[in-house]
Amino acid sequence: MVDFSLEVELATGYAVFLTIVAFALEWMARHMHRRTVGISTVGFTYHPDRDIWSCPRDQHLFPVFSDPMRGKVIYRAPASACNACHSKAGCTESTTGREIERIENGSVEAGMMRFHRGLSLMLLSLAALIVIVELLRTHASHPRLLLAAVFVILLVIGLRLSSGRSTAVSGPDTNDHSG
16 A cells, blocks of 8 residues: 655645636636627527528628627618517617627637636646645655656646637627617
8 A cells, every 4th residue: 555645645636626626617617608698699590601690580680890800790680670670679779770799709708718718727837836846845656656647637738728729719709789
């Protein structure tokens, strides 16, 4: 039976705990992003082949403004269609027609995901630092192997998160401009 010191057990346990917290932050960021995008366009359908949105009453929102530098497109339904619609009160207060703004990878939600990604990477860096310090303090071979394995796992997770492969912003980012 290999005897691990209390310091090795605590360092390993804390590193695992920080890794779990980092994954929880990543999951929350993805969940909040999907929820925010979904709420602002609930009932609306984007048709990428025609670059239009359609509302639940089968009216179309057409592009009325485009800023390719910021990746921003504003879509608007005809005012006559919205003003005559029975669902207008629950859809928009605007007299010029319902608007939806689509922003690709530059939105507030994408910024929040980058913020959460930074926090996750910071937690993983702290976990790796704790493991490295304990690795330098410990001289027994089995605890060093355990700590080295934990460090390699943290390194792989950190590299994967920093490259952006694990949580990519998917689909069009949209903001509702109903008023």
